[in-house]
Amino acid sequence: MSKQRAAVIGVGQTKYASTRGDVSMAGLVREAAYRALEMAGKGWSDIDAVVIGKAPDFFEGIMMPEIYLAEALGCVGKPILRVHTAGSVGGSTAVVATSLVQAGIHGTVLTLGFEKQSESNAMWALSLPSPFTTSINAGAGGYFSPIIRRYMEYSGAPELIGCMVALKDRQHALNNPYAHVRDKELTFDKVVESPMLWDPIRYSETCPSSDGACAMVLSDEAGAEAHDGPVAWIHGTAMRSEANNYGGRNVVSPKASEDCAADVFAQAGITNPRAEIDAVEMYVPFSWYEPMWLESLGFAEKGEGWRMVESGATNIDGGDLPVNCSGGVLSSNPIGASGMIRFAEAALQVMGEAGDHQVEGAKKAFGHAYGGGAQYYAMWVVADSKP
Amino acid sequence: MSGYQQDPKIKPTALSGEVTMPAAIGAVEQVQSVRTPIAIDYIATPGASLSAYLRGMKQKKILGDKCPVSGQVFVPPRGVSPVSGQRTTEMVEVSDQGYVESFNVTRLPIKSRPDLNPPYVSAWVVPDGANVGSISLVAGIAPEDVRIGLRVRAVWKPDDELEESAANILHWEPTGEPDFVLDDLRIIGKPGGQQ
Numbered sequence: 001m002s003k004q005r006a007a008v009i010g011v012g013q014t015k016y017a018s019t020r021g022d023v024s025m026a027g028l029v030r031e032a033a034y035r036a037l038e039m040a041g042k043g044w045s046d047i048d049a050v051v052i053g054k055a056p057d058f059f060e061g062i063m064m065p066e067i068y069l070a071e072a073l074g075c076v077g078k079p080i081l082r083v084h085t086a087g088s089v090g091g092s093t094a095v096v097a098t099s100l101v102q103a104g105i106h107g108t109v110l111t112l113g114f115e116k117q118s119e120s121n122a123m124w125a126l127s128l129p130s131p132f133t134t135s136i137n138a139g140a141g142g143y144f145s146p147i148i149r150r151y152m153e154y155s156g157a158p159e160l161i162g163c164m165v166a167l168k169d170r171q172h173a174l175n176n177p178y179a180h181v182r183d184k185e186l187t188f189d190k191v192v193e194s195p196m197l198w199d200p201i202r203y204s205e206t207c208p209s210s211d212g213a214c215a216m217v218l219s220d221e222a223g224a225e226a227h228d229g230p231v232a233w234i235h236g237t238a239m240r241s242e243a244n245n246y247g248g249r250n251v252v253s254p255k256a257s258e259d260c261a262a263d264v265f266a267q268a269g270i271t272n273p274r275a276e277i278d279a280v281e282m283y284v285p286f287s288w289y290e291p292m293w294l295e296s297l298g299f300a301e302k303g304e305g306w307r308m309v310e311s312g313a314t315n316i317d318g319g320d321l322p323v324n325c326s327g328g329v330l331s332s333n334p335i336g337a338s339g340m341i342r343f344a345e346a347a348l349q350v351m352g353e354a355g356d357h358q359v360e361g362a363k364k365a366f367g368h369a370y371g372g373g374a375q376y377y378a379m380w381v382v383a384d385s386k387p
Numbered sequence: 388m389s390g391y392q393q394d395p396k397i398k399p400t401a402l403s404g405e406v407t408m409p410a411a412i413g414a415v416e417q418v419q420s421v422r423t424p425i426a427i428d429y430i431a432t433p434g435a436s437l438s439a440y441l442r443g444m445k446q447k448k449i450l451g452d453k454c455p456v457s458g459q460v461f462v463p464p465r466g467v468s469p470v471s472g473q474r475t476t477e478m479v480e481v482s483d484q485g486y487v488e489s490f491n492v493t494r495l496p497i498k499s500r501p502d503l504n505p506p507y508v509s510a511w512v513v514p515d516g517a518n519v520g521s522i523s524l525v526a527g528i529a530p531e532d533v534r535i536g537l538r539v540r541a542v543w544k545p546d547d548e549l550e551e552s553a554a555n556i557l558h559w560e561p562t563g564e565p566d567f568v569l570d571d572l573r574i575i576g577k578p579g580g581q582q
Contacts, residue, residue: 247518
């Protein structure tokens with residue numbers, strides 16, 4: 001049984017900010033959904049189903065918000081499905097929505113991820129005391145910084161590679177009007193001089209806390225062909241997960257990450273990712289994850305990812321593999337939407353709709369998300385032509 | 388004006404310039420909000436393995452679960468092996484000495500530990516006899532001297548203060564032994580970088 005073809009025909013994002021005090025959660029998701037419908041040339045009545053994702057309910061303290069958001073998303077009387085895979089959820093949500101189209105169940109699906117971090121406290125929601133372990137972990141940075149230290153030690157990477165990534169992504173964000181962190185005055189020295197929060201991670205090397213939502217309209221082949229405008233054809237989707245606490249786990253490049261990348265590239269017929277992919281949107285909440293994922297995903301040899309950063313290969317200005325032209329998670333982080341933003345920005349690149357951060361002539365792009373203790377992975381490959 | 392049955396007919400939003408709200412949804416009244424912090428207190432009920440682990444803690448013993456398939460030992464024990472998915476049937480005592488698998492120097496105050504003054508070392512400590520580490524406090528050494536492979540031992544609360552809690556281990560301190568050499572060639576899968 002072969003899958004049916006599916007494509008992105010609309011993308012909508014909100015302006016990302018530390019506090020979107022002008023809108024409620026319902027207003028936030030509606031804004032993104034509205035823009036995606038605009039681009040798709042569709043109305044609410046054209047949508048067959050909604051697939052929504054966000055980070056744990058615990059963040060905002062609202063149980064099952066998808067239920068009360070159904071009306072804001074024009075979903076009364078239609079199926080709504082919530083996906084939950086921690087920080088990777090935006091990516092997984094898009095993958096689940098795609099599968100509904102590929103399976104022939106629905107012809108037009110609205111998919112959306114959101115977070116309103118201003119109404120939550122994600123850092124401490126991730127640091128709950130328990131009687132079974134020592135309660136000294138300070139948020140996600142506390143968890144990931146020792147893994148980054150392992151990478152730095154084994155790769156022998158120069159210690160300021162992370163600062164280069166941080167500056168590059170923030171410079172990319174200057175070309176994205178939706179991005180949260182847009183600091184025209186930022187310099188490499190300022191990045192380096194920023195205080196250490198979880199040594200070896202500086203404040204400047206971490207993602208912000210953002211409010212925001214991102215939406216996409218996915219269509220079957222007939223709908224995409226009839227669409228008056230650019231589309232992004234989906235060439236492959238993959239998800240993997242694994243436990244985070246077994247002996248001998250490769251914490252720097254978990255097996256689930258490598259398996260997921262191998263799967264999605266095989267589906268897309270890609271044998272040399274670095275040569276064949278024109279733009280990458282990768283989930284990099286802490287700067288060092290760019291070289292780490294470049295290696296894990298097969299864009300660089302093991303231990304060599306930092307050399308791509310150092311040479312400028314991942315910069316939109318002159319690089320052969322531009323990474324996070326939107327500014328990435330380091331510039332906007334509404335957690336539940338962050339993965340979907342990666343997928344949506346990859347789609348915008350092959351649609352030629354990425355505006356001032358467009359990679360010239362991009363034909364194939366890669367979207368990536370991860371979550372939990374680097375346990376959940378979601379990836380897709382999109383292109384400007386049919387698979 | 389902006390009812391959700393209305394079909395939008397506006398041109399796609401260009402990704403350049405400034406972001407403005409679409410007219411159909413931009414004219415609505417700004418939302419009013421009120422901040423009402425909520426909290427949940429809950430009682431955690433440990434299963435058989437964690438109960439044994441907590442009782443062991445009161446006797447200054449660290450107990451782990453052994454995977455019946457791989458032989459790997461997990462601390463704290465959960466009663467199931469994350470490697471094989473099999474229920475574990477054997478508990479083993481692991482050492483209260485071990486090594487630092489990796490670490491950070493945290494320079495933020497942490498809400499659940501107001502007694503802890505930054506900077507402090509948050510480390511993955513792997514006890515001898517266990518196959519995984521857990522996040523632990525390393526003290527009794529300057530943060531800049533901590534390194535991957537550092538040998539450490541548990542510092543326990545005084546005997547008359549012991550409870551059924553992992554908090555009985557106040558922190559881990561250096562033993563003074565030679566560093567443990569991590570086999571990163573096996574774990575990371577790559578010949579080393581710059582030496």
